[in-house]
Amino acid sequence: MSKQKPSIPSGTRDFGPVEVAKRNYIINIIRSVYELYGYQPLETPVMENLSTLMGKYGAEGDKLLFKILNSGDWAIELKKKINAASISQYNDLILVSEKGLRYDLTVPFARYVVMNQNEITFPFKRYQIQPVWRADRPQKGRYREFYQCDADVIGSNSLLNEIELIQIISDVFSKLNIHITIKLNNRKILNGIAEITGMPDRIIDITIAVDKYDKIGSDGVKEELKQKGFNDDSIKKIFEIILMHNERILFGGLAAKDSSNINNLNFLKSIDGYANSNIFQKGVEEMDYIFERENDLISNNVKIKFDITLARGLNYYTGTIFEVVSNDVKIGSILGGGRYDDLTGIFGLPNMSGVGISFGLDRIYDVLTELNLFPENAITVTTVLIIPFDTECENKAIEYATQLRRENISTEIYPDLQVKIGKKFKYADDKNIPFAIVIGSDELKNNLVSIKNMKSGEQKQLTIEELITELNNDIKSYSDFSE
RNA sequence: GUGAUUGUAGCUCAGCUGGUUAGAGCAUCUGAUUGUGGUUCAGAGGGUCGUGGGUUCGAGCCCCAUCAUUCACCCCA
Numbered sequence: 001m002s003k004q005k006p007s008i009p010s011g012t013r014d015f016g017p018v019e020v021a022k023r024n025y026i027i028n029i030i031r032s033v034y035e036l037y038g039y040q041p042l043e044t045p046v047m048e049n050l051s052t053l054m055g056k057y058g059a060e061g062d063k064l065l066f067k068i069l070n071s072g073d074w075a076i077e078l079k080k081k082i083n084a085a086s087i088s089q090y091n092d093l094i095l096v097s098e099k100g101l102r103y104d105l106t107v108p109f110a111r112y113v114v115m116n117q118n119e120i121t122f123p124f125k126r127y128q129i130q131p132v133w134r135a136d137r138p139q140k141g142r143y144r145e146f147y148q149c150d151a152d153v154i155g156s157n158s159l160l161n162e163i164e165l166i167q168i169i170s171d172v173f174s175k176l177n178i179h180i181t182i183k184l185n186n187r188k189i190l191n192g193i194a195e196i197t198g199m200p201d202r203i204i205d206i207t208i209a210v211d212k213y214d215k216i217g218s219d220g221v222k223e224e225l226k227q228k229g230f231n232d233d234s235i236k237k238i239f240e241i242i243l244m245h246n247e248r249i250l251f252g253g254l255a256a257k258d259s260s261n262i263n264n265l266n267f268l269k270s271i272d273g274y275a276n277s278n279i280f281q282k283g284v285e286e287m288d289y290i291f292e293r294e295n296d297l298i299s300n301n302v303k304i305k306f307d308i309t310l311a312r313g314l315n316y317y318t319g320t321i322f323e324v325v326s327n328d329v330k331i332g333s334i335l336g337g338g339r340y341d342d343l344t345g346i347f348g349l350p351n352m353s354g355v356g357i358s359f360g361l362d363r364i365y366d367v368l369t370e371l372n373l374f375p376e377n378a379i380t381v382t383t384v385l386i387i388p389f390d391t392e393c394e395n396k397a398i399e400y401a402t403q404l405r406r407e408n409i410s411t412e413i414y415p416d417l418q419v420k421i422g423k424k425f426k427y428a429d430d431k432n433i434p435f436a437i438v439i440g441s442d443e444l445k446n447n448l449v450s451i452k453n454m455k456s457g458e459q460k461q462l463t464i465e466e467l468i469t470e471l472n473n474d475i476k477s478y479s480d481f482s483e
Numbered sequence: 484g485u486g487a488u489u490g491u492a493g494c495u496c497a498g499c500u501g502g503u504u505a506g507a508g509c510a511u512c513u514g515a516u517u518g519u520g521g522u523u524c525a526g527a528g529g530g531u532c533g534u535g536g537g538u539u540c541g542a543g544c545c546c547c548a549u550c551a552u553u554c555a556c557c558c559c560a
Contacts, residue, residue, distance in 0.1 A: 138553085420519095
């Protein structure tokens with residue numbers, strides 16, 4: 001038997017003690033802000049019925065679902081079908097798999113709402129911080145298992161929810177010290193554009209192409225639309241609106257006042273056909289509501305920008321759409337979200353409007369790492385390691401450890417007496433434990449402990465009471481220093 | 484699904500046009516130091532060179548296949 005080299009599936013990661021501590025630092029900030037705004041926690045199973053997941057994320061999304069093989073001997077049924085020559089990848093998938101790993105947290109949330117509609121008091125504000133899975137090819141900033149940190153409110157049409165979500169975004173990234181831009185758009189505006197250019201049913205193709213504006217530029221977008229079968233005339237119409245508008249955003253900085261979000265919205269109102277499209281007007285009105293309040297929403301590390309080329313892939317969005325990018329690190333979006341008017345309709349609960357956002361934990365982690373923004377005290381470690389010399393000292397060590405822990409000083413005892421003293425200190429060193437306490441026969445006799453500061457190497461003898469006082473002071477200065 | 488890239492020690496990587504016994508740094512272990520780590524010094528262990536074929540007197544190096552990795556596209560957090 002050959003030794004096998006252990007590995008994990010590509011796109012997945014182990015998180016060591018330090019990484020978990022750092023991830024918890026981010027999660028705790030997000031969770032505390034969510035709770036501050038009255039959102040309540042929810043958790044759902046990692047797997048859902050495929051019938052719940054399929055068809056919710058577009059054709060591409062279905063391909064990216066991780067599917068779970070059925071138990072039992074599905075091969076027999078499959079063989080029958082194959083012999084009957086009636087097998088179809090889509091209709092007979094259920095023979096092989098009827099469960100899948102969740103692809104996001106929004107669809108399971110919608111499923112939960114429908115199943116529990118009689119118990120839930122609306123509007124229902126929930127947050128959910130759990131991993132999701134996508135069978136994508138991994139690459140930079142893209143994993144096959146990653147965490148989303150969602151907050152959604154469902155059962156309310158009010159744009160106040162959008163306002164609060166923007167405040168949440170602003171609060172979280174302020175606490176994390178990341179400089180960001182919140183990009184906002186509204187699907188109704190995009191729908192309006194499709195409508196007044198005479199292609200209301202091609203909205204998805206238009207949005208996907210337009211969404212790439214930042215990446216491939218106007219020529220790229222034109223090329224893509226052409227490949228999707230749009231004629232030159234329609235493309236010209238789309239660009240009259242999108243490009244003219246967008247260039248005001250991109251290049252309109254000459255007169256700062258002119259390129260403000262409000263002014264860009266006003267520009268849309270002047271477009272030919274605006275008066276004829278209700279949905280267009282509705283979209284612009286909604287954006288107006290938000291941008292009239294933008295000054296109250298954001299702190300100084302946050303920019304907010306109306307971006308008509310923002311579309312976002314998920315088809316269920318119908319109103320406001322959000323995306324956040326880091327101003328300092330190129331890693332794609334670190335938050336996404338939007339409003340969906342009918343997410344629960346497909347599960348039999350119509351007319352339930354909701355709006356939500358999702359922080360991308362893993363990418364935020366990468367941004368904080370790249371910018372070196374994790375505070376040192378985000379990583380909790382043992383404060384004291386007690387090193388006893390023999391069985392008698394060990395008993396004393398247990399007693400002292402109990403006292404220290406009662407003082408909320410994180411303490412551990414090195415467990416193996418026979419191990420050489422040098423290795424024990426090395427253990428403290430490797431674990432970054434700032435203080436080591438030695439208890440030998442001398443210390444025991446005089447009722448003292450020897451304490452060593454691992455950073456300075458300084459060592460002295462104290463009573464346990466003196467030690468506690470000293471440690472309480474030292475820990476304070478130690479953590480002050482690290483901030 | 485498409486296009487590239489890279490697979491050599493636990494990790495990061497050298498390894499010349501194909502030539503004898505495949506190297507370094509870091510990490511690990513032992514000792515100098517049996518009540519003192521982080522520094523220093525001396526030493527040790529650790530490899531069927533991703534896998535399977537082929538070419539050759541001879542392959543880590545060349546060819547084919549295969550698997551895995553990373554990056555980009557599609558799409559997306």
